[in-house]
Amino acid sequence: xxxxxxxxxxxxxxxxxxxxxxxxxxxxxxxxxxxxxxxxxxxxxxxxxxxxxxxxxxxxxxxxxxxxxxxxxxxxxxxxxxxxxxxxxxxxxxxxxxxxxxxxxxxxxxxxxxxxxxxxxxxxxxxxxxxxxxxxxxxxxxxxxxxxxxxxxxxxxxxxxxxxxxxxxxxxxxxxxxxxxxxxxxxxxxxxxxxxxxxx
Amino acid sequence: xxxxxxxxxxxxxxxxxxxxxxxxxxxxxxxxxxxxxxxxxxxxxxxxxxxxxxxxxxxxxxxxxxxxxxxxxxxxxxxxxxxxxxxxxxxxxxxxxxxxxxxxxxxxxxxxxxxxxxxxxxxxxxxxxxxxxxxxxxxxxxxxxxx
Numbered sequence: 001x002x003x004x005x006x007x008x009x010x011x012x013x014x015x016x017x018x019x020x021x022x023x024x025x026x027x028x029x030x031x032x033x034x035x036x037x038x039x040x041x042x043x044x045x046x047x048x049x050x051x052x053x054x055x056x057x058x059x060x061x062x063x064x065x066x067x068x069x070x071x072x073x074x075x076x077x078x079x080x081x082x083x084x085x086x087x088x089x090x091x092x093x094x095x096x097x098x099x100x101x102x103x104x105x106x107x108x109x110x111x112x113x114x115x116x117x118x119x120x121x122x123x124x125x126x127x128x129x130x131x132x133x134x135x136x137x138x139x140x141x142x143x144x145x146x147x148x149x150x151x152x153x154x155x156x157x158x159x160x161x162x163x164x165x166x167x168x169x170x171x172x173x174x175x176x177x178x179x180x181x182x183x184x185x186x187x188x189x190x191x192x193x194x195x196x197x198x199x200x
Numbered sequence: 201x202x203x204x205x206x207x208x209x210x211x212x213x214x215x216x217x218x219x220x221x222x223x224x225x226x227x228x229x230x231x232x233x234x235x236x237x238x239x240x241x242x243x244x245x246x247x248x249x250x251x252x253x254x255x256x257x258x259x260x261x262x263x264x265x266x267x268x269x270x271x272x273x274x275x276x277x278x279x280x281x282x283x284x285x286x287x288x289x290x291x292x293x294x295x296x297x298x299x300x301x302x303x304x305x306x307x308x309x310x311x312x313x314x315x316x317x318x319x320x321x322x323x324x325x326x327x328x329x330x331x332x333x334x335x336x337x338x339x340x341x342x343x344x345x346x347x
Contacts (some may be wrong), residue, residue, distance in 0.1 A: 003227075135307035147343040156289035159312045160339045174338050182332040185327050186313040192299040 051080040052183050055106035056142070057123065058083065059092040059115055063164070067110065079121030079179055082106065087118025090093075091126055094133055106136055107188045109180065111158075114148065121156060128157035135189045139178055142144040205227065205232045205336060208259035209272050210243040210276065211294070212268055216316065218293075220263065223328030228336045230339060239273025247286060258287065259289060264311075265329070266295040281310035288342045294332065305307055 049098070049126050054071070058064050064083055065071035073080045082103070084090040092098040094106060120140060129135045137159040142149070145163035153161050162178060182188060203294070207224065211217050217236060224232045235256065237243050243264070246253045266273035275291060280286040290312040295302070298316035306314040315331070318324045335341065 127292055135304055137307065137313070145340055150340050151288050151342040154290065154342045155284075157310060158332075161292070161342075163340050177334060179327070179340040181313075181330060185315060185330040185334065187298055187303050187312075187316045188305050189304050 009165075050186070051159040052078055052107045053080050053082060053104045054088065054108045054110060054179065055082045055084060055093060056110045056141075057085075057087065057115060057120070058110070059085045059114045060112075064110075065169070066171050067175055070172045071179055072181050073172065074176040078183065087120065087123045089117075090115075091118070094127065094136070096170065103120075105133075105191060107191070108179070108182050109136055109138045110141045110163050111138055113140065113144055113153075118190060123154065124153060124156045124158055136187070137188065141178070159169075204233070205260045205332075205341065206257045207232045207263060208243065208246060209234055209236045210238075210240065210262045210273070211236065211263070211265045212238045214267070216265070216317070216324075219325055220251060220328055223325055224332060227329065227332065228317050229329065229332035231336060232261075233334055239269040239271065240276045242270075243268075243276050244271070247280065249283045258344060260344060261335055262289060263294050264289045264291055266293060266297055266306075274305060277306065277309045277311055290335065290339075290341065292335075 056067055057066065059151060060069065068081055071081055082093065084093050090111070091110075093100045093103045094109075096103050098182065111120045111123060113121070124140070127136065127138060134157070138157075139160045139162055140153045140158045141162050141164060143164050144150075150161050150163075160178075162174060165174055209217065210244055211220065221234055223229055224234050235246065237246050242253075243262075245251070246256055247259070249256060264273045268276070270285060273295065277291055277293070280289065280291060287310070291310070293306045293311045293314045294317060295306075295315075296317045303316075304315050315327060318327060
């Protein structure tokens with residue numbers, strides 16, 4: 001992994017920024033000419049920081065675009081965003097079914113409520129009932145701020161509930177805060193992937 | 201948006217209480233009113249309004265240490281998350297342990313977030329300040345139940 005990344009680095013264009021990360025790690029962001037996307041990074045020890053796999057369950061293309069942008073602005077180097085556009089696909093992704101056998105275990109799930117096929121409540125309920133996958137933090141990300149919906153989601157076991165702001169600017173600001181909280185402040189559960197092993 | 205947020209801190213370490221109080225007195229934490237109990241049994245007494253906690257508000261958010269006298273944080277967490285009256289209240293584990301098994305245990309029992317306390321004071325304060333920043337400014341807390 002480290003070798004491959006070094007090659008990418010040498011072949012890449014413009015140097016973007018270098019900054020100190022947590023625990024003394026140095027993060028270096030690069031972008032290929034003409035794109036703004038961060039491509040690779042190094043740490044002091046030349047090991048690649050582990051990516052945080054975020055599963056976004058969202059059917060609104062504008063919101064997918066804005067979320068992706070906010071993630072890049074927050075700390076684009078360490079997040080890998082996966083998108084499922086309906087509730088069934090979300091569960092297939094997590095449970096590695098139907099074409100998703102290679103899907104990584106998400107470290108964080110961002111879940112809309114109004115979704116085709118299965119809504120966010122159903123997805124949340126299935127995840128939080130599962131002995132293994134219930135440990136993955138879920139943040140509801142939805143246009144509804146009706147008290148009933150908020151309380152219902154917390155009762156079903158969501159880890160946090162974030163109401164989508166209507167203005168573009170606020171949306172980006174708020175969305176940046178979500179991955180930052182979960183990756184820098186909270187400790188995410190380890191990547192371990194054997195079902196049931198943690199709840200002995 | 202001026203409504204007060206009642207936070208129950210369950211913590212027996214005086215230095216940590218001091219730092220938490222400080223972090224929750226400014227910025228997004230200024231709206232938070234901190235209530236403190238120093239052991240696990242007192243935490244459940246507070247939640248249930250048992251003596252000497254008659255008339256205390258229901259917390260909007262609980263910050264819970266793991267190592268506690270009488271009942272530890274996991275026992276308190278389990279009691280809260282299996283009780284329909286309290287299940288919706290976000291509980292943040294705030295603990296010195298960052299072992300994988302404790303993190304998994306916390307999330308498995310329904311902790312809303314698990315925060316490992318950094319050893320350095322500065323870093324600890326920074327993480328503490330991030331709590332109201334996220335839970336007050338970014339997230340929406342559940343509606344307070346009127347007793």
